[in-house]
Amino acid sequence: MERHFTMNWNHEQLAATIHYPEMDNAEKGADHCRWPLVIICHGFIGNRIGTDRLFVKTARRLSRQGFMVIRFDYVGCGESSGEYGAQGLNHLVEQTRRAIDYGLEIDCIDPERVILLGHSLGGAVAVLTAAKDKRVKSLVLWAAVANPLSDIVRIVGDSVYEQAVKSGQADYSGYRLTAGFFESMTGQHPFQEAGKFNGDVLVVHGSADEDVPVDYCFLYQKMFWLRSLGQCDKEVILQANHTFSSSEHTAQLLKITTDWLHSINKRREEWNDWMI
Structure with missing residues:
Protein backbone atom coordinates (compact mmCIF):
# COMPACT_ATOMS: atom_id res chain seq x y z
CA MET A 1 0.00 0.00 0.00
CA GLU A 2 1.15 3.52 -0.81
CA ARG A 3 -0.02 6.80 0.66
CA HIS A 4 0.78 10.40 -0.31
CA PHE A 5 1.15 12.97 2.45
CA THR A 6 2.91 16.21 3.34
CA MET A 7 5.37 17.08 6.10
CA ASN A 8 5.64 20.57 7.53
CA TYR A 20 4.06 0.11 3.56
CA PRO A 21 5.62 -3.37 3.62
CA GLU A 22 3.61 -6.11 1.99
CA MET A 23 2.35 -8.08 4.94
CA ASP A 24 3.54 -11.58 3.96
CA ASN A 25 7.13 -10.45 3.47
CA ALA A 26 6.95 -7.96 6.34
CA GLU A 27 5.83 -10.66 8.76
CA LYS A 28 8.69 -12.91 7.71
CA GLY A 29 11.32 -10.17 8.04
CA ALA A 30 9.91 -8.15 10.88
CA ASP A 31 11.63 -8.00 14.25
CA HIS A 32 8.70 -8.36 16.68
CA CYS A 33 6.46 -6.55 14.16
CA ARG A 34 8.88 -3.64 13.81
CA TRP A 35 9.97 -2.84 10.27
CA PRO A 36 13.18 -1.31 8.95
CA LEU A 37 12.76 2.18 7.51
CA VAL A 38 14.38 3.41 4.29
CA ILE A 39 14.30 7.13 3.46
CA ILE A 40 15.21 8.05 -0.12
CA CYS A 41 17.12 11.32 -0.67
CA HIS A 42 16.91 12.55 -4.27
CA GLY A 43 19.59 14.57 -6.01
CA PHE A 44 20.08 18.08 -7.39
CA ILE A 45 16.79 19.54 -8.79
CA GLY A 46 15.37 16.03 -8.69
CA ASN A 47 12.20 14.67 -7.14
CA ARG A 48 10.83 11.66 -5.31
CA ILE A 49 9.92 9.89 -8.55
CA GLY A 50 13.47 9.85 -9.91
CA THR A 51 14.79 9.71 -13.45
CA ASP A 52 13.03 6.90 -15.31
CA ARG A 53 10.97 6.37 -12.12
CA LEU A 54 14.02 4.97 -10.34
CA PHE A 55 12.84 5.85 -6.82
CA VAL A 56 9.32 4.53 -7.44
CA LYS A 57 10.79 1.23 -8.61
CA THR A 58 13.14 1.18 -5.64
CA ALA A 59 10.44 1.89 -3.06
CA ARG A 60 8.09 -0.72 -4.47
CA ARG A 61 10.84 -3.31 -4.63
CA LEU A 62 11.88 -2.65 -1.03
CA SER A 63 8.31 -2.64 0.28
CA ARG A 64 7.85 -6.09 -1.27
CA GLN A 65 10.94 -7.14 0.68
CA GLY A 66 9.48 -6.04 4.03
CA PHE A 67 10.77 -2.46 4.31
CA MET A 68 8.86 0.71 5.11
CA GLN A 87 17.87 26.69 0.22
CA GLY A 88 21.35 25.71 1.35
CA LEU A 89 22.98 22.34 1.81
CA ASN A 90 22.34 22.57 5.56
CA HIS A 91 18.62 23.02 4.83
CA LEU A 92 18.60 19.79 2.81
CA VAL A 93 20.10 18.03 5.82
CA GLU A 94 17.42 19.45 8.11
CA GLN A 95 14.65 18.45 5.71
CA THR A 96 16.06 14.91 5.71
CA ARG A 97 16.01 14.92 9.50
CA ARG A 98 12.35 15.97 9.33
CA ALA A 99 11.65 12.86 7.26
CA ILE A 100 13.42 10.78 9.95
CA ASP A 101 11.24 12.45 12.59
CA TYR A 102 8.13 11.48 10.67
CA GLY A 103 9.25 7.90 10.10
CA LEU A 104 10.12 7.31 13.74
CA GLU A 105 6.72 8.59 14.84
CA ILE A 106 5.30 5.40 13.31
CA ASP A 107 4.98 2.82 16.09
CA CYS A 108 5.89 -0.19 13.95
CA ILE A 109 9.32 1.18 12.89
CA LEU A 121 23.74 15.21 -4.24
CA GLY A 122 21.25 13.29 -2.11
CA GLY A 123 24.10 10.91 -1.31
CA ALA A 124 26.18 13.79 0.02
CA VAL A 125 23.17 15.00 2.03
CA ALA A 126 22.70 11.48 3.42
CA VAL A 127 26.33 11.35 4.59
CA ARG A 135 19.32 7.90 14.56
CA VAL A 136 20.68 6.90 11.15
CA LYS A 137 22.04 3.35 11.40
CA SER A 138 22.97 2.49 7.78
CA LEU A 139 23.73 4.30 4.52
CA VAL A 140 23.24 3.38 0.86
CA LEU A 141 25.03 5.78 -1.51
CA TRP A 142 24.27 5.70 -5.22
CA ALA A 143 26.66 7.76 -7.39
CA ALA A 144 27.17 10.07 -4.43
CA VAL A 145 28.62 13.56 -4.75
CA ALA A 146 31.80 14.04 -2.69
CA ASN A 147 32.66 17.71 -3.41
CA PRO A 148 29.28 19.49 -3.60
CA LEU A 149 30.41 22.92 -4.79
CA SER A 150 32.75 21.80 -7.57
CA ASP A 151 30.42 18.97 -8.61
CA ILE A 152 27.32 21.16 -8.89
CA VAL A 153 29.25 23.96 -10.64
CA ARG A 154 30.51 21.39 -13.14
CA ILE A 155 26.92 20.31 -13.80
CA VAL A 156 25.37 23.80 -14.15
CA GLY A 157 28.38 25.40 -15.80
CA ASP A 158 30.75 28.17 -14.76
CA SER A 159 28.59 30.90 -16.34
CA VAL A 160 25.59 30.04 -14.14
CA TYR A 161 27.76 29.99 -11.02
CA GLU A 162 29.45 33.29 -11.89
CA GLN A 163 26.13 34.97 -12.60
CA ALA A 164 24.70 33.78 -9.27
CA VAL A 165 27.71 35.14 -7.38
CA LYS A 166 27.65 38.43 -9.28
CA SER A 167 23.89 39.08 -9.45
CA GLY A 168 22.65 37.14 -6.43
CA GLN A 169 20.86 34.49 -8.46
CA ALA A 170 20.93 32.68 -11.80
CA ASP A 171 18.50 30.56 -13.77
CA TYR A 172 19.25 26.89 -14.40
CA SER A 173 16.57 24.72 -16.03
CA GLY A 174 13.88 26.97 -14.56
CA TYR A 175 15.32 26.92 -11.04
CA ARG A 176 16.60 30.15 -9.51
CA LEU A 177 19.88 29.26 -7.84
CA THR A 178 20.97 31.90 -5.37
CA ALA A 179 24.48 32.90 -4.35
CA GLY A 180 23.61 31.53 -0.91
CA PHE A 181 22.84 28.13 -2.41
CA PHE A 182 26.37 27.88 -3.77
CA GLU A 183 27.93 29.52 -0.73
CA SER A 184 26.36 26.89 1.54
CA MET A 185 28.45 24.25 -0.21
CA THR A 186 31.76 26.04 0.31
CA GLY A 187 34.05 23.97 2.49
CA GLN A 188 31.56 21.07 2.58
CA HIS A 189 33.29 17.75 1.90
CA PRO A 190 31.00 14.89 2.91
CA PHE A 191 33.71 12.24 2.58
CA GLN A 192 35.61 14.01 5.36
CA GLU A 193 32.56 13.55 7.58
CA ALA A 194 32.54 9.79 7.00
CA GLY A 195 34.48 9.10 10.17
CA LYS A 196 31.66 10.50 12.30
CA PHE A 197 29.27 7.76 11.17
CA ASN A 198 29.67 4.33 12.75
CA GLY A 199 27.06 2.36 10.81
CA ASP A 200 27.33 0.07 7.79
CA VAL A 201 27.58 1.59 4.32
CA LEU A 202 26.98 0.44 0.75
CA VAL A 203 28.55 2.51 -2.05
CA VAL A 204 27.40 1.90 -5.65
CA HIS A 205 28.52 3.76 -8.76
CA GLY A 206 28.28 3.35 -12.53
CA SER A 207 31.52 3.14 -14.47
CA ALA A 208 30.08 5.32 -17.28
CA ASP A 209 28.85 8.11 -14.98
CA GLU A 210 29.53 11.42 -16.74
CA ASP A 211 28.07 13.65 -14.03
CA VAL A 212 29.78 12.43 -10.84
CA PRO A 213 33.22 10.76 -11.16
CA VAL A 214 33.26 7.03 -10.47
CA ASP A 215 36.48 7.63 -8.51
CA TYR A 216 34.33 9.02 -5.70
CA CYS A 217 33.12 5.56 -4.75
CA LEU A 238 29.97 -1.62 -15.57
CA GLN A 239 28.75 0.81 -18.25
CA ALA A 240 26.02 2.21 -15.98
CA ASN A 241 25.36 5.94 -16.24
CA HIS A 242 24.62 8.42 -13.45
CA THR A 243 20.98 7.34 -13.08
CA PHE A 244 21.49 3.63 -13.87
CA SER A 245 18.94 4.20 -16.63
CA SER A 246 18.93 0.96 -18.62
CA SER A 247 16.66 -1.82 -17.42
CA GLU A 248 19.69 -4.08 -16.98
CA HIS A 249 21.57 -1.58 -14.82
CA THR A 250 18.47 -0.72 -12.78
CA ALA A 251 17.92 -4.42 -12.10
CA GLN A 252 21.56 -4.83 -11.02
CA LEU A 253 21.36 -1.77 -8.78
CA LEU A 254 18.20 -2.92 -7.02
CA LYS A 255 19.47 -6.47 -6.56
CA ILE A 256 22.77 -5.27 -5.10
CA THR A 257 20.92 -2.92 -2.76
CA THR A 258 18.25 -5.35 -1.54
CA ASP A 259 20.77 -8.17 -1.10
CA TRP A 260 23.00 -5.88 0.96
CA LEU A 261 20.14 -4.61 3.12
CA HIS A 262 19.12 -8.18 3.88
CA SER A 263 22.73 -9.09 4.65
CA ILE A 264 23.08 -6.35 7.27
CA ASN A 265 19.78 -7.44 8.82
CA LYS A 266 21.12 -10.99 9.00
CA ARG A 267 24.38 -9.79 10.60
CA ARG A 268 22.36 -7.84 13.14
CA GLU A 269 20.23 -10.90 14.01
CA GLU A 270 23.31 -13.12 14.32
CA TRP A 271 24.99 -10.53 16.56
CA ASN A 272 21.89 -10.35 18.76
CA ASP A 273 21.81 -14.17 19.00
CA TRP A 274 25.50 -14.22 19.96
CA MET A 275 24.93 -11.56 22.63
CA ILE A 276 22.03 -13.57 24.09
Whole structure:
Protein backbone atom coordinates (compact mmCIF):
# COMPACT_ATOMS: atom_id res chain seq x y z
CA MET A 1 0.00 0.00 0.00
CA GLU A 2 1.15 3.52 -0.81
CA ARG A 3 -0.02 6.80 0.66
CA HIS A 4 0.78 10.40 -0.31
CA PHE A 5 1.15 12.97 2.45
CA THR A 6 2.91 16.21 3.34
CA MET A 7 5.37 17.08 6.10
CA ASN A 8 5.64 20.57 7.53
CA TRP A 9 9.14 22.01 7.60
CA ASN A 10 9.60 25.61 8.72
CA HIS A 11 7.00 27.47 6.63
CA GLU A 12 7.09 24.96 3.76
CA GLN A 13 5.38 21.68 2.98
CA LEU A 14 7.34 18.66 1.81
CA ALA A 15 5.39 16.35 -0.49
CA ALA A 16 6.05 12.70 0.26
CA THR A 17 4.96 9.13 -0.40
CA ILE A 18 5.11 6.28 2.09
CA HIS A 19 5.24 2.64 1.01
CA TYR A 20 4.06 0.11 3.56
CA PRO A 21 5.62 -3.37 3.62
CA GLU A 22 3.61 -6.11 1.99
CA MET A 23 2.35 -8.08 4.94
CA ASP A 24 3.54 -11.58 3.96
CA ASN A 25 7.13 -10.45 3.47
CA ALA A 26 6.95 -7.96 6.34
CA GLU A 27 5.83 -10.66 8.76
CA LYS A 28 8.69 -12.91 7.71
CA GLY A 29 11.32 -10.17 8.04
CA ALA A 30 9.91 -8.15 10.88
CA ASP A 31 11.63 -8.00 14.25
CA HIS A 32 8.70 -8.36 16.68
CA CYS A 33 6.46 -6.55 14.16
CA ARG A 34 8.88 -3.64 13.81
CA TRP A 35 9.97 -2.84 10.27
CA PRO A 36 13.18 -1.31 8.95
CA LEU A 37 12.76 2.18 7.51
CA VAL A 38 14.38 3.41 4.29
CA ILE A 39 14.30 7.13 3.46
CA ILE A 40 15.21 8.05 -0.12
CA CYS A 41 17.12 11.32 -0.67
CA HIS A 42 16.91 12.55 -4.27
CA GLY A 43 19.59 14.57 -6.01
CA PHE A 44 20.08 18.08 -7.39
CA ILE A 45 16.79 19.54 -8.79
CA GLY A 46 15.37 16.03 -8.69
CA ASN A 47 12.20 14.67 -7.14
CA ARG A 48 10.83 11.66 -5.31
CA ILE A 49 9.92 9.89 -8.55
CA GLY A 50 13.47 9.85 -9.91
CA THR A 51 14.79 9.71 -13.45
CA ASP A 52 13.03 6.90 -15.31
CA ARG A 53 10.97 6.37 -12.12
CA LEU A 54 14.02 4.97 -10.34
CA PHE A 55 12.84 5.85 -6.82
CA VAL A 56 9.32 4.53 -7.44
CA LYS A 57 10.79 1.23 -8.61
CA THR A 58 13.14 1.18 -5.64
CA ALA A 59 10.44 1.89 -3.06
CA ARG A 60 8.09 -0.72 -4.47
CA ARG A 61 10.84 -3.31 -4.63
CA LEU A 62 11.88 -2.65 -1.03
CA SER A 63 8.31 -2.64 0.28
CA ARG A 64 7.85 -6.09 -1.27
CA GLN A 65 10.94 -7.14 0.68
CA GLY A 66 9.48 -6.04 4.03
CA PHE A 67 10.77 -2.46 4.31
CA MET A 68 8.86 0.71 5.11
CA VAL A 69 9.97 3.36 2.59
CA ILE A 70 9.55 7.13 2.54
CA ARG A 71 10.46 9.12 -0.55
CA PHE A 72 9.98 12.89 -0.49
CA ASP A 73 10.60 16.06 -2.46
CA TYR A 74 12.99 18.63 -1.04
CA VAL A 75 11.72 22.22 -0.84
CA GLY A 76 11.10 23.61 -4.33
CA CYS A 77 11.29 20.20 -6.01
CA GLY A 78 8.53 17.95 -7.29
CA GLU A 79 5.30 18.82 -5.49
CA SER A 80 6.85 20.51 -2.45
CA SER A 81 6.38 24.22 -1.82
CA GLY A 82 9.11 26.85 -1.84
CA GLU A 83 12.17 27.69 -3.94
CA TYR A 84 14.87 25.06 -4.21
CA GLY A 85 17.67 27.43 -5.12
CA ALA A 86 16.99 29.60 -2.09
CA GLN A 87 17.87 26.69 0.22
CA GLY A 88 21.35 25.71 1.35
CA LEU A 89 22.98 22.34 1.81
CA ASN A 90 22.34 22.57 5.56
CA HIS A 91 18.62 23.02 4.83
CA LEU A 92 18.60 19.79 2.81
CA VAL A 93 20.10 18.03 5.82
CA GLU A 94 17.42 19.45 8.11
CA GLN A 95 14.65 18.45 5.71
CA THR A 96 16.06 14.91 5.71
CA ARG A 97 16.01 14.92 9.50
CA ARG A 98 12.35 15.97 9.33
CA ALA A 99 11.65 12.86 7.26
CA ILE A 100 13.42 10.78 9.95
CA ASP A 101 11.24 12.45 12.59
CA TYR A 102 8.13 11.48 10.67
CA GLY A 103 9.25 7.90 10.10
CA LEU A 104 10.12 7.31 13.74
CA GLU A 105 6.72 8.59 14.84
CA ILE A 106 5.30 5.40 13.31
CA ASP A 107 4.98 2.82 16.09
CA CYS A 108 5.89 -0.19 13.95
CA ILE A 109 9.32 1.18 12.89
CA ASP A 110 12.48 -0.37 14.34
CA PRO A 111 14.63 2.60 15.46
CA GLU A 112 17.73 0.41 15.17
CA ARG A 113 17.16 -0.05 11.43
CA VAL A 114 16.87 3.43 9.96
CA ILE A 115 18.53 3.61 6.54
CA LEU A 116 19.20 6.65 4.33
CA LEU A 117 19.43 5.92 0.61
CA GLY A 118 20.91 8.89 -1.22
CA HIS A 119 21.52 9.45 -4.93
CA SER A 120 23.96 12.01 -6.34
CA LEU A 121 23.74 15.21 -4.24
CA GLY A 122 21.25 13.29 -2.11
CA GLY A 123 24.10 10.91 -1.31
CA ALA A 124 26.18 13.79 0.02
CA VAL A 125 23.17 15.00 2.03
CA ALA A 126 22.70 11.48 3.42
CA VAL A 127 26.33 11.35 4.59
CA LEU A 128 26.13 14.79 6.21
CA THR A 129 22.85 13.85 7.90
CA ALA A 130 24.22 10.55 9.20
CA ALA A 131 27.32 12.29 10.57
CA LYS A 132 25.05 14.63 12.52
CA ASP A 133 22.08 12.44 13.43
CA LYS A 134 22.77 9.24 15.39
CA ARG A 135 19.32 7.90 14.56
CA VAL A 136 20.68 6.90 11.15
CA LYS A 137 22.04 3.35 11.40
CA SER A 138 22.97 2.49 7.78
CA LEU A 139 23.73 4.30 4.52
CA VAL A 140 23.24 3.38 0.86
CA LEU A 141 25.03 5.78 -1.51
CA TRP A 142 24.27 5.70 -5.22
CA ALA A 143 26.66 7.76 -7.39
CA ALA A 144 27.17 10.07 -4.43
CA VAL A 145 28.62 13.56 -4.75
CA ALA A 146 31.80 14.04 -2.69
CA ASN A 147 32.66 17.71 -3.41
CA PRO A 148 29.28 19.49 -3.60
CA LEU A 149 30.41 22.92 -4.79
CA SER A 150 32.75 21.80 -7.57
CA ASP A 151 30.42 18.97 -8.61
CA ILE A 152 27.32 21.16 -8.89
CA VAL A 153 29.25 23.96 -10.64
CA ARG A 154 30.51 21.39 -13.14
CA ILE A 155 26.92 20.31 -13.80
CA VAL A 156 25.37 23.80 -14.15
CA GLY A 157 28.38 25.40 -15.80
CA ASP A 158 30.75 28.17 -14.76
CA SER A 159 28.59 30.90 -16.34
CA VAL A 160 25.59 30.04 -14.14
CA TYR A 161 27.76 29.99 -11.02
CA GLU A 162 29.45 33.29 -11.89
CA GLN A 163 26.13 34.97 -12.60
CA ALA A 164 24.70 33.78 -9.27
CA VAL A 165 27.71 35.14 -7.38
CA LYS A 166 27.65 38.43 -9.28
CA SER A 167 23.89 39.08 -9.45
CA GLY A 168 22.65 37.14 -6.43
CA GLN A 169 20.86 34.49 -8.46
CA ALA A 170 20.93 32.68 -11.80
CA ASP A 171 18.50 30.56 -13.77
CA TYR A 172 19.25 26.89 -14.40
CA SER A 173 16.57 24.72 -16.03
CA GLY A 174 13.88 26.97 -14.56
CA TYR A 175 15.32 26.92 -11.04
CA ARG A 176 16.60 30.15 -9.51
CA LEU A 177 19.88 29.26 -7.84
CA THR A 178 20.97 31.90 -5.37
CA ALA A 179 24.48 32.90 -4.35
CA GLY A 180 23.61 31.53 -0.91
CA PHE A 181 22.84 28.13 -2.41
CA PHE A 182 26.37 27.88 -3.77
CA GLU A 183 27.93 29.52 -0.73
CA SER A 184 26.36 26.89 1.54
CA MET A 185 28.45 24.25 -0.21
CA THR A 186 31.76 26.04 0.31
CA GLY A 187 34.05 23.97 2.49
CA GLN A 188 31.56 21.07 2.58
CA HIS A 189 33.29 17.75 1.90
CA PRO A 190 31.00 14.89 2.91
CA PHE A 191 33.71 12.24 2.58
CA GLN A 192 35.61 14.01 5.36
CA GLU A 193 32.56 13.55 7.58
CA ALA A 194 32.54 9.79 7.00
CA GLY A 195 34.48 9.10 10.17
CA LYS A 196 31.66 10.50 12.30
CA PHE A 197 29.27 7.76 11.17
CA ASN A 198 29.67 4.33 12.75
CA GLY A 199 27.06 2.36 10.81
CA ASP A 200 27.33 0.07 7.79
CA VAL A 201 27.58 1.59 4.32
CA LEU A 202 26.98 0.44 0.75
CA VAL A 203 28.55 2.51 -2.05
CA VAL A 204 27.40 1.90 -5.65
CA HIS A 205 28.52 3.76 -8.76
CA GLY A 206 28.28 3.35 -12.53
CA SER A 207 31.52 3.14 -14.47
CA ALA A 208 30.08 5.32 -17.28
CA ASP A 209 28.85 8.11 -14.98
CA GLU A 210 29.53 11.42 -16.74
CA ASP A 211 28.07 13.65 -14.03
CA VAL A 212 29.78 12.43 -10.84
CA PRO A 213 33.22 10.76 -11.16
CA VAL A 214 33.26 7.03 -10.47
CA ASP A 215 36.48 7.63 -8.51
CA TYR A 216 34.33 9.02 -5.70
CA CYS A 217 33.12 5.56 -4.75
CA PHE A 218 36.70 4.48 -4.08
CA LEU A 219 37.31 7.67 -2.09
CA TYR A 220 34.21 7.08 0.02
CA GLN A 221 35.14 3.46 0.60
CA LYS A 222 38.63 4.43 1.73
CA MET A 223 37.30 7.02 4.18
CA PHE A 224 34.71 4.64 5.62
CA TRP A 225 37.35 1.93 5.96
CA LEU A 226 39.44 4.21 8.17
CA ARG A 227 36.77 4.06 10.87
CA SER A 228 37.10 1.79 13.88
CA LEU A 229 33.41 0.79 13.66
CA GLY A 230 31.10 -0.08 10.78
CA GLN A 231 31.63 -1.90 7.50
CA CYS A 232 31.68 -0.49 3.97
CA ASP A 233 30.92 -2.46 0.82
CA LYS A 234 31.42 -1.14 -2.72
CA GLU A 235 30.01 -2.14 -6.11
CA VAL A 236 30.81 -0.65 -9.52
CA ILE A 237 28.23 -1.42 -12.21
CA LEU A 238 29.97 -1.62 -15.57
CA GLN A 239 28.75 0.81 -18.25
CA ALA A 240 26.02 2.21 -15.98
CA ASN A 241 25.36 5.94 -16.24
CA HIS A 242 24.62 8.42 -13.45
CA THR A 243 20.98 7.34 -13.08
CA PHE A 244 21.49 3.63 -13.87
CA SER A 245 18.94 4.20 -16.63
CA SER A 246 18.93 0.96 -18.62
CA SER A 247 16.66 -1.82 -17.42
CA GLU A 248 19.69 -4.08 -16.98
CA HIS A 249 21.57 -1.58 -14.82
CA THR A 250 18.47 -0.72 -12.78
CA ALA A 251 17.92 -4.42 -12.10
CA GLN A 252 21.56 -4.83 -11.02
CA LEU A 253 21.36 -1.77 -8.78
CA LEU A 254 18.20 -2.92 -7.02
CA LYS A 255 19.47 -6.47 -6.56
CA ILE A 256 22.77 -5.27 -5.10
CA THR A 257 20.92 -2.92 -2.76
CA THR A 258 18.25 -5.35 -1.54
CA ASP A 259 20.77 -8.17 -1.10
CA TRP A 260 23.00 -5.88 0.96
CA LEU A 261 20.14 -4.61 3.12
CA HIS A 262 19.12 -8.18 3.88
CA SER A 263 22.73 -9.09 4.65
CA ILE A 264 23.08 -6.35 7.27
CA ASN A 265 19.78 -7.44 8.82
CA LYS A 266 21.12 -10.99 9.00
CA ARG A 267 24.38 -9.79 10.60
CA ARG A 268 22.36 -7.84 13.14
CA GLU A 269 20.23 -10.90 14.01
CA GLU A 270 23.31 -13.12 14.32
CA TRP A 271 24.99 -10.53 16.56
CA ASN A 272 21.89 -10.35 18.76
CA ASP A 273 21.81 -14.17 19.00
CA TRP A 274 25.50 -14.22 19.96
CA MET A 275 24.93 -11.56 22.63
CA ILE A 276 22.03 -13.57 24.09
